[in-house]
Amino acid sequence: MLSYTGHPLYDVGVATVTAFVRKRDPVMVTLADLAAVADFIEREYQREPLKSFLGVAFTTNAWFNQPAFTKQPQKRKDYARRLLRSLSEGSSGERCVFTGEPATAVAFSDKLPPGRAFRQHVPLLTGEDVINFYPWGDAGLPVAAKAILCLQAFPLGCAKCGGRLLAVHSDNPDLIYDFARAFLEYNRRALDLAQKAGHKKMPEAKSSAKTLLIVTLLEIERRRWEEAQDRRPSSVTAYHLTNSGQSNPLDERNPPLEIYHLPLEITGFLFSLVSDTYRSEWNAIAERAWQMVLPAKRKKKETDEPGGDQPRRNFLYEDLFHLPDNAPLFVRRYLLRIPVRSQREDDPRRLYSLRDEASLVSWKLTELLLREVIGVDKARIEQIRDLGDRLAAYVSGENDRRFFTAFFGERNYDLFRNALIKANLAHVKRGNPPLITLDPYIQVFEEGNEVARPDWRLARDLVLIRMIEQLYNLGWLGRNIDVLPETAESTEEKEEGF
Amino acid sequence: MKVLKIVAEGITTSFRYPHFMQGVQPTFEMPPPATIYGHICSALGEWVAPEGVQFAYHFTYLARFDDVEHTHVLVPAGGKLPGSRIPKALEGQVNPFKRAILFRPRLILYLNRPEWEPYFRSPRYAVVLGRSQDLFAYTQVGVVRLETSERAYFEHTLAPYRMALQTGRGYVVLMPRFLDYHHGRAPTFARYVVLHRRVYSDELIRFEGMEKETFWIDPTSPQEKGAHLGLFFHTFVGEYDDRPLVAGVAG
Numbered sequence: 001m002l003s004y005t006g007h008p009l010y011d012v013g014v015a016t017v018t019a020f021v022r023k024r025d026p027v028m029v030t031l032a033d034l035a036a037v038a039d040f041i042e043r044e045y046q047r048e049p050l051k052s053f054l055g056v057a058f059t060t061n062a063w064f065n066q067p068a069f070t071k072q073p074q075k076r077k078d079y080a081r082r083l084l085r086s087l088s089e090g091s092s093g094e095r096c097v098f099t100g101e102p103a104t105a106v107a108f109s110d111k112l113p114p115g116r117a118f119r120q121h122v123p124l125l126t127g128e129d130v131i132n133f134y135p136w137g138d139a140g141l142p143v144a145a146k147a148i149l150c151l152q153a154f155p156l157g158c159a160k161c162g163g164r165l166l167a168v169h170s171d172n173p174d175l176i177y178d179f180a181r182a183f184l185e186y187n188r189r190a191l192d193l194a195q196k197a198g199h200k201k202m203p204e205a206k207s208s209a210k211t212l213l214i215v216t217l218l219e220i221e222r223r224r225w226e227e228a229q230d231r232r233p234s235s236v237t238a239y240h241l242t243n244s245g246q247s248n249p250l251d252e253r254n255p256p257l258e259i260y261h262l263p264l265e266i267t268g269f270l271f272s273l274v275s276d277t278y279r280s281e282w283n284a285i286a287e288r289a290w291q292m293v294l295p296a297k298r299k300k301k302e303t304d305e306p307g308g309d310q311p312r313r314n315f316l317y318e319d320l321f322h323l324p325d326n327a328p329l330f331v332r333r334y335l336l337r338i339p340v341r342s343q344r345e346d347d348p349r350r351l352y353s354l355r356d357e358a359s360l361v362s363w364k365l366t367e368l369l370l371r372e373v374i375g376v377d378k379a380r381i382e383q384i385r386d387l388g389d390r391l392a393a394y395v396s397g398e399n400d401r402r403f404f405t406a407f408f409g410e411r412n413y414d415l416f417r418n419a420l421i422k423a424n425l426a427h428v429k430r431g432n433p434p435l436i437t438l439d440p441y442i443q444v445f446e447e448g449n450e451v452a453r454p455d456w457r458l459a460r461d462l463v464l465i466r467m468i469e470q471l472y473n474l475g476w477l478g479r480n481i482d483v484l485p486e487t488a489e490s491t492e493e494k495e496e497g498f
Numbered sequence: 499m500k501v502l503k504i505v506a507e508g509i510t511t512s513f514r515y516p517h518f519m520q521g522v523q524p525t526f527e528m529p530p531p532a533t534i535y536g537h538i539c540s541a542l543g544e545w546v547a548p549e550g551v552q553f554a555y556h557f558t559y560l561a562r563f564d565d566v567e568h569t570h571v572l573v574p575a576g577g578k579l580p581g582s583r584i585p586k587a588l589e590g591q592v593n594p595f596k597r598a599i600l601f602r603p604r605l606i607l608y609l610n611r612p613e614w615e616p617y618f619r620s621p622r623y624a625v626v627l628g629r630s631q632d633l634f635a636y637t638q639v640g641v642v643r644l645e646t647s648e649r650a651y652f653e654h655t656l657a658p659y660r661m662a663l664q665t666g667r668g669y670v671v672l673m674p675r676f677l678d679y680h681h682g683r684a685p686t687f688a689r690y691v692v693l694h695r696r697v698y699s700d701e702l703i704r705f706e707g708m709e710k711e712t713f714w715i716d717p718t719s720p721q722e723k724g725a726h727l728g729l730f731f732h733t734f735v736g737e738y739d740d741r742p743l744v745a746g747v748a749g
Contacts, residue, residue: 005687006672006687006688006689007517007672007687008672009517095684097517097685100686119520122517124517124518124519124520124521125517125519125520126519126520126571129573129574130571130572130573131572131573131574131588132519132569132570132571132572133514133519135677135682135683136682136683137572138682141517170670171659171662171670171689232663233662233663233666234662234670235662235668235669235670235691236669237669237670237671243520247521249520249521249522249593249594249595249596250566250594250596255521255522255596256520256521256522257518257521257522257524259524261669262669263667263668263669264662264665264666264667264668264669265666265667268666324695375667375695375697375701
């Protein structure tokens with residue numbers, strides 16, 4: 001009956017309808033199922049709390065929201081029928097832009113041509129009659145009867161987030177379905193509670209859009225991991241949108257549409273993180289990245305809404321959207337625990353401390369990031385790890401605090417290099433084999449003879465992560481905790497990618 | 499294979515998502531195939547038959563930003579123009595729109611039609627890519643002979659959707675593949691992988707049962723780690739394999 005086409009709004013609608021009738025495969029949806037969805041929409045969209053909320057999806061000109069219909073319920077019923085129950089009404093002779101099937105012969109109001117949809121039927125189209133952006137100025141999009149029904153169901157499979165809808169799409173139908181089902185279940189519970197409590201508004205999601213996206217994706221992936229389902233890498237794209245006529249397109253705080261991409265390298269990374277191998281280390285870092293609730297704000301929230309003191313943003317999750325471009329800062333902030341003092345008061349990253357959180361420094365996570373997200377080849381990862389091991393053994397064995405301090409904090413490449421050469425010479429003079437041989441050194445830090453790689457600081461941070469982990473395990477760091485600087489470094493400097 | 503290689507550069511461009519019209523107009527990060535078809539037809543000066551035409555490209559831009567445009571939102575109108583007897587056909591109002599713009603775009607386009615070189619040396623219409631005001635200039639036009647190789651790198655391009663699982667990078671997007679101008683610009687869509695970051699052919703994930711592949715490479719492109727730029731050729735019409743490969747099984 002239904003199938004995914006690749007169009008985000010339509011596909012989310014298809015998944016929502018499928019989840020609503022408790023099926024997994026859209027092909028299994030029957031005419032009776034579609035009638036059940038239409039019944040629900042016709043009943044609930046006309047009353048609060050959905051009525052006012054869905055103005056953000058379909059504007060106040062939508063059939064259920066049209067103020068002029070308040071005294072003409074029969075007219076509203078007629079328009080609902082046209083939009084929700086026109087499956088057997090024949091074709092207008094045009095093809096649906098979403099499904100490629102014949103567009104419906106039914107007009108969605110008395111003023112409109114048959115089968116043509118406008119902004120009050122499909123989010124982010126133009127209003128009636130507007131000729132811009134249509135072939136030959138022929139206004140409206142031709143749609144099939146089942147397509148317009150799915151598009152009417154679409155908002156139920158979205159999260160209400162910041163006054164807008166968050167729709168999540170993927171090239172993997174399972175992910176589209178899982179997101180739509182998760183949001184639909186939340187919405188139906190919220191709808192039920194709101195009606196019982198007499199509330200006229202649907203509650204907002206407790207997290208920001210990007211955080212909610214990652215939180216939900218991690219939950220889905222964890223379940224899929226535990227259920228040992230076949231899993232193929234898939235990219236995820238989220239659409240955070242409002243179609244409200246009240247919204248100002250130039251309002252930076254509430255734009256009509258934002259698109260967030262999670263490419264294959266990030267979804268692959270997240271999928272690995274929910275496995276037993278990485279989960280505990282990752283959760284420990286993620287827990288310390290939630291936006292803090294300040295006392296004054298907590299009091300205000302508590303009076304406004306129950307449970308409103310829950311953190312709204314997770315900075316780690318939100319910074320995933322900037323990977324791999326911001327990999328150097330990501331590594332310093334979250335994996336090396338370098339604080340960022342200049343951030344807002346509610347930003348937990350101001351309080352990061354390598355002294356207190358050395359146990360969070362994880363080479364395992366770093367290696368996964370390098371491999372999955374940044375795409376560093378295996379040989380180079382091994383060189384970085386080996387160098388970290390050798391330097392950690394040297395620092396611990398010789399108790400060379402000065403070298404550790406120089407390696408950690410030196411900002412000048414020449415001085416950094418000199419510190420390494422001096423340590424190497426000292427090590428050899430004591431009758432040991434060289435600490436660092438030329439080839440690995442050049443491959444990690446240089447692109448030519450004595451020419452530093454643009455990302456040498458990132459390379460240094462990666463070696464440091466391995467060193468700190470090893471020194472922590474050896475107990476040396478516990479005995480020499482004062483070598484770790486407490487002052488924050490400026491992490492805002494732009495570094496080249498890896 | 500001999501192909502036409504065109505390098506085109508401009509100041510700005512924007513590739514609108516077709517169904518997001520109101521208030522904000524995000525841009526695709528790569529030109530959709532339908533845009534490439536329109537561009538070719540503009541140079542040739544006619545709607546060429548799309549059958550058999552293949553293209554590959556490498557597309558970069560320096561930065562991305564939002565611009566505010568005033569769009570004249572037009573509706574049909576009757577009556578006369580004020581103070582005249584001239585019939586009024588349209589009326590409208592100015593609305594602010596936010597449009598995502600790609601700055602300093604650069605396209606290297608490969609076409610399996612070397613015989614079209616004279617048209618690109620002397621294009622029939624103004625050279626644009628994206629909107630009508632996004633003027634472009636051809637900075638190189640010539641014919642190159644592509645080679646096949648097992649070693650190649652792919653970057654800043656569209657990969658066919660079936661490659662998604664093999665690249666392990668990029669994101670999947672639905673794009674207009676072709677607009678049929680003989681039938682009211684009826685659109686067809688297809689899924690592609692937007693691939694920005696470089697991936698080498700030996701990093702492509704190979705599933706059990708897959709034979710070793712060879713790729714078209716441009717031997718005149720910069721050599722990186724012993725590999726040249728690899729090219730994924732696309733078509734505008736006809737068969738398109740939209741099935742991802744999983745463990746050697748299409749499905």
